[in-house]
Amino acid sequence: MSKQDYYEILNLSKDATDEDIKKAYRRLAKKYHPDLNQGNKEEAEQKFKEINEAYEVLSNPEKRSRYDRFGHAGVDGQTGGFNGFGDIFDDIFDIFGGGFSSSSSRKPGPRRGPDIRYDIDLEFEEAVFGVEKEVQIRKVENCSTCNGSGVKPGSSKSTCSKCNGTGEVRYAQNTPFGQFVRVGTCDACNGTGEIIKDKCDTCHGTGKVRKSNKIKVKIPAGVNNGSIISLKEEGHAGERGGPSGDLYIYIRVKPHEFFVREGNNIYCEIPITFTQAALGTDIEIPTLEEPVKYQIPPGTQTGTQFKLKNKGVPNVRGYGKGDFYFKVNVKVPKKLNDKQKELLREFAKESGEDTTEVKKGFFDKFKDAFN
Numbered sequence: 355m356s357k358q359d360y361y362e363i364l365n366l367s368k369d370a371t372d373e374d375i376k377k378a379y380r381r382l383a384k385k386y387h388p389d390l391n392q393g394n395k396e397e398a399e400q401k402f403k404e405i406n407e408a409y410e411v412l413s414n415p416e417k418r419s420r421y422d423r424f425g426h427a428g429v430d431g432q433t434g435g436f437n438g439f440g441d442i443f444d445d446i447f448d449i450f451g452g453g454f455s456s457s458s459s460r461k462p463g464p465r466r467g468p469d470i471r472y473d474i475d476l477e478f479e480e481a482v483f484g485v486e487k488e489v490q491i492r493k494v495e496n497c498s499t500c501n502g503s504g505v506k507p508g509s510s511k512s513t514c515s516k517c518n519g520t521g522e523v524r525y526a527q528n529t530p531f532g533q534f535v536r537v538g539t540c541d542a543c544n545g546t547g548e549i550i551k552d553k554c555d556t557c558h559g560t561g562k563v564r565k566s567n568k569i570k571v572k573i574p575a576g577v578n579n580g581s582i583i584s585l586k587e588e589g590h591a592g593e594r595g596g597p598s599g600d601l602y603i604y605i606r607v608k609p610h611e612f613f614v615r616e617g618n619n620i621y622c623e624i625p626i627t628f629t630q631a632a633l634g635t636d637i638e639i640p641t642l643e644e645p646v647k648y649q650i651p652p653g654t655q656t657g658t659q660f661k662l663k664n665k666g667v668p669n670v671r672g673y674g675k676g677d678f679y680f681k682v683n684v685k686v687p688k689k690l691n692d693k694q695k696e697l698l699r700e701f702a703k704e705s706g707e708d709t710t711e712v713k714k715g716f717f718d719k720f721k722d723a724f725n
Contacts, residue, residue: 357426360408368422372413379409464596467494470589471602476573478610482642482667484575491601492566494590497557502591504561509552514543521547546594562591571603576618576670581605613642618667618676623683626650631684641665641678656684 361368364378382405384390391398411417411429420428472489496502505511513519517540525536539545553559569588577583582602589599607615614621620642626635634652638645639662646662659681666676690698 358404360411360421363404363408364412366412370412375409375412379405379413383409463594465593466596467590467592467599469599469602471604473604473606474571474573475606475608476577477608478613478615479642480573481577481605481607482575482615484577485573487571487573488568489571489603490566490568491588492564493588494562495565496591497554497561497563499556500554500561502561504550504554504557504559506552506554511548511550514540514547514549516540516542517547519547521545569601573603573605574670574672576668577605577607578615578667578670579605579607581670612640615667618669618674619679620666620676621679621681624680625685626654626682628684628686631656631682639678639680642667650682654682654684656682658682 361370364370364375364382366374366378370378383402386398386401386405388395388399388402411421417429470491470493472491474487474489476485497504500507503511514521517523521540521543522537522545523540525538540547543549550559554561557563569585571583571585573583582604585601585603587598588601591598612622622640624637624639626637630637630650631654632652634654635650636647637650639648641662642665646665648660648662659679662678662680664675665678668675687694
């Protein structure tokens with residue numbers, strides 16, 4: 355007798371999605387579950403087994419692929435075994451709301467505490483050269499009165515009578531596949547296996563208190579916007595003997611009045627006079643550390659950029675420094691006395707410039723170009 359097609363058993367088409375397969379299985383498994391068909395239990399049990407066999411194959415991508423290519427011959431001998439039913443068991447018991455499972459849970463163990471984030475604002479120079487800051491952190495710590503046990507000093511915990519100290523409770527159910535056990539966390543002791551009768555007056559039995567602590571944080575030279583400094587185990591206290599979380603310091607750097615930072619390089623603009631640009635001059639450049647003398651060559655044009663090597667920001671990892679770039683802006687005087695004007699006219703004459711040309715407006719010269 356040939357087997358019925360698995361898609362037909364679940365009333366599905368061959369292009370059904372994984373979600374379609376699961377929904378069909380849940381609906382039919384509930385409909386034909388033997389416990390819900392006491393009047394026709396034998397027939398329901400047979401139908402239930404067919405549904406489970408079909409679901410085991412179609413819910414497994416590898417088995418489904420072989421079945422689609424070779425039919426039952428591609429999966430014969432690979433269905434019905436216990437190892438293939440792990441997901442099916444979970445789905446069956448989810449249907450009936452019991453959460454029944456063939457696996458068992460364990461008493462909760464140590465758990466690491468949550469991390470803490472702290473945002474800190476730095477001046478431009480503090481980020482460049484490094485600084486030590488004192489920050490105030492409010493965090494959860496183990497109660498010092500009871501050492502985190504939650505028990506009033508002089509008293510002790512007792513074994514939970516509901517779970518006998520295991521931290522879990524078990525419920526059994528008989529199914530066509532045998533007896534299965536649902537294991538859950540004991541609600542009387544919250545999985546600890548112990549009951550506190552006399553609670554600590556300081557923490558009220560929680561074993562934890564919230565405190566504000568001042569912590570000194572060493573900010574290394576070279577940090578920038580978005581830099582993160584981590585302090586190990588300065589976060590909230592862990593559970594059941596677990597380690598504390600970490601403290602993460604997020605850096606925000608205030609802008610500087612004159613300097614602009616890009617990576618480890620510093621940029622700024624330096625004003626010079628028309629005479630300094632034409633004749634050349636020595637000027638002092640105000641870097642982040644001390645002023646540096648620099649020779650501006652004759653004939654320097656406005657917007658020219660110069661570089662001071664290794665005068666930028668230190669690398670945050672401790673090796674090398676960026677560079678310092680400055681751009682000169684030639685300032686043209688707005689007010690001239692008669693003597694200054696005459697000298698400039700003499701300069702223009704010596705340079706072969708026609709000073710009357712500048713009196714013509716832009717649009718006049720624009721028209722002349724097309725006439």
